[in-house]
Amino acid sequence: MALIVQKYGGTSVGSPERIQAVARRVAKYKAHGHQVVVVVSAMSGETNRLIDLAKKIQPQPDPRELDVVISTGEQVTIGLVSMALLELGLKAKSYTGAQIRILTDNAFTKARILSIDEQNIRTELAGGYVVVVAGFQGVDENGNITTLGRGGSDTTGVAIAAALRADECQIYTDVDGVYTTDPRVVPEARRLKSITFEEMLEMASLGSKVLQIRSVEFAGKYKVKLRVLSSFEEEGEGTLITFEEDKMEQAIISGIAFNRDEAKITVRGVPDKPGIAYQILGPVSDANIDVDMIIQNVSLDGTTDFSFTVHRNEFDKAMGILKNQVQKHIGAREVAGDSRIAKVSVVGVGMRSHVGIASKMFRTLAEEGINIQMISTSEIKISVVIDEKYLELAVRVLHKAFDLDQEDI
Amino acid sequence: MALIVQKYGGTSVGSPERIQAVARRVAKYKAHGHQVVVVVSAMSGETNRLIDLAKKIQPQPDPRELDVVISTGEQVTIGLVSMALLELGLKAKSYTGAQIRILTDNAFTKARILSIDEQNIRTELAGGYVVVVAGFQGVDENGNITTLGRGGSDTTGVAIAAALRADECQIYTDVDGVYTTDPRVVPEARRLKSITFEEMLEMASLGSKVLQIRSVEFAGKYKVKLRVLSSFEEEGEGTLITFEEDKMEQAIISGIAFNRDEAKITVRGVPDKPGIAYQILGPVSDANIDVDMIIQNVSLDGTTDFSFTVHRNEFDKAMGILKNQVQKHIGAREVAGDSRIAKVSVVGVGMRSHVGIASKMFRTLAEEGINIQMISTSEIKISVVIDEKYLELAVRVLHKAFDLDQEDI
DSSP: OOEEEEEEOTGGGSSHHHHHHHHHHHHHHHHTTOEEEEEEOOOTTHHHHHHHHHHHHOSSOOHHHHHHHHTHHHHHHHHHHHHHHHHTTOOEEEEOHHHHTEEEOSOTTSOOEEEEOOHHHHHHHHTTOEEEEESSEEEOTTOOEEEOOTTHHHHHHHHHHHHHTOSEEEEEESSSSOBSSOTTTOTTOOBOSEEEHHHHHHHIIIIIOSSOHHHHHHHHHTTOOEEEEETTOSSOOOEEEEOGGGOSSOOSOOEEEEEOSEEEEEEEEEEOOTTHHHHHHHHHHHTTOOEEEEEEOOOBTTEEEEEEEEEGGGHHHHHHHIIIIIHHHHTOSEEEEESSEEEEEEEOGGGGGOSOHHHHHHHHHHHTTOOOOEEEEOSSEEEEEEEGGGHHHHHHHHHHHTTTTSOOO | OOEEEEEEOTGGGSSHHHHHHHHHHHHHHHHTTOEEEEEEOOOTTHHHHHHHHHHHHOSSOOHHHHHHHHTHHHHHHHHHHHHHHHHTTOOEEEEOHHHHTEEEOSOTTSOOEEEEOOHHHHHHHHTTOEEEEESSEEEOTTOOEEEOOTTHHHHHHHHHHHHHTOSEEEEEESSSSOBSSOTTTOTTOOBOSEEEHHHHHHHIIIIIOSSOHHHHHHHHHTTOOEEEEETTOSSOOOEEEEOGGGOSSOOSOOEEEEEOSEEEEEEEEEEOOTTHHHHHHHHHHHTTOOEEEEEEOOOBTTEEEEEEEEEGGGHHHHHHHIIIIIHHHHTOSEEEEESSEEEEEEEOGGGGGOSOHHHHHHHHHHHTTOOOOEEEEOSSEEEEEEEGGGHHHHHHHHHHHTTTTSOOO
């Protein structure tokens, strides 16, 4: 008998029929004697419908009130999933984030989980109940409703698995695992049987979209065994997310991630002195804008250029902050931006022990005439920013160059 | 400066434009220096949409889970109304039933309010905020979400007005007040400038549908000044609900109420002995079925006939209970029922001091050939059950017979 947390995304609960299919899957696990906690997202399309409704009333919706509105999506789903389980004769009970008590900070629309009171869940599980928990939402210490940002239901699932020390956290989605890259761009893309947490972290943050980055961080931190599966297939083992030390054979590169949701901003002619990076990024961060890549090159004649990328939705806001608050204050020459960019990354723990990955990547792109605008590297990935029109081409040629269409050794 | 609670029903918040109109009305009251608490229903159609969704998954939805699902309707509205107020430059903050803490019993889908913690609201009002409260919902002592039943938002509005000792509770709806009867049935129906609590109680419970009965009970009990207004008109004073002693001039009859949502059940040949009424109605009440009219006539040869009415939706359930659990147990000869009935009532505090109201009512119906199946009377109303096909005719002739189409003296 194991304790399993299953998280179902929006498409997996997108209709009454899909919800009934989820209930049947849960019933199968219960029939094997397992204890099951189900974490669900809003029905597909529902969160966007609610956001659109809010924007009709307030073009820039108040974050606290937006969370009040959009958190209802998951609340509807927990009730419906519980009903489907009850209809199958199982014992089931729904819990909102506030009812569990998933305590978060008060950064509305992008809150972080601080703690989970798992006592309610344990009591219900002991009583034979399937516990159905609303993903994506929590409450701050004053009882205000918060949400965790897009994909936050994954984080809820992993956080609950961690709090319960569950045997496995299964993430059900509309894909059957993690691929070497997006099969819509590269038809030869293969499903990976396993991937390390670190790779997954890089893949997720770079936009492979299977799992939200914070959920992977959580899983790594609390050693939660995480598996990505398709809710549309009866069988299939999905992709297991492993700790690096578990992995016997390592491909040099596990996958090609990409992201076209970003925009780049460059602050030119910045006096090169201590504290300048903070003076540029502090106001951006204060406005709750997440910054992704940050590049600062060596200085020329006492000034330097400072570049970073933000989510495309926040490009205008970030540009406004830099032009109105920052530029004059720090004496920069110019603030320039471009939202028609894309980021492409090669990811793999194997690259640590293999030289030449970067040069192979750059050569491959050069051979296709693709200009590289920014470069950023970590231990296990190399990312480049290119003109967005070359994105598909770049992904295809890199996928082939690194032999990702070949079977694992 | 007054403290005003305004309650807006589903049609009043049925679209983004309607919500913006609500915000403008609230802003007008704020501009006059008043403190305002806004209580809202779900957007029109939303509760039914959610119930339909639930029924697709569980034909008889689990009451606890149904409340989890349908309470989201009001939660969406409070967020949207708060945004509309913020967009007008006002300070506004939404509260769910759980956040206020509107404590109820645990009779899911028809819970009753036990207490309201008004401290949060008072603090926000003192800080200059408009407080936007979700109607229809609360929590039980274990933190389970509950709802108050159809029209429960009225009850929330009045209960909050009572807890805050508000100067007035304004109920905004799609009609501009309480009429002598339904204008769709009798075009000559007039709006009443005022009506007593007791009359309103009889009117509401008999199906005039402007206000939910419990809200009127609450208002009477806690002496809340209640006014029914149209949210679709800029001006207009609506109908004020008064205490009887305030009323100088009294019409004998204030209105004709009617209801076609009921069904009648008769238990024939019941041994006429103590405890029999409880033995019949106890199991019905245990199944949470509300009973309206109850009639027991004098006994003949040691047995009597016992009749009562229930909501038409619960007719089959009530018949099942009587036939399977009650009939044999009490030794009744027969259980018979009819769901094609309607109830018509004349209501007025003035009838206490005027004789002949009943005979005038019965004669008027007899002149039209309408057979009376059941009669029930109280201090201020006389109700009859008739074949539903005669309903409109009965209402029209009674409205005329009691001069309700004439102006107040």
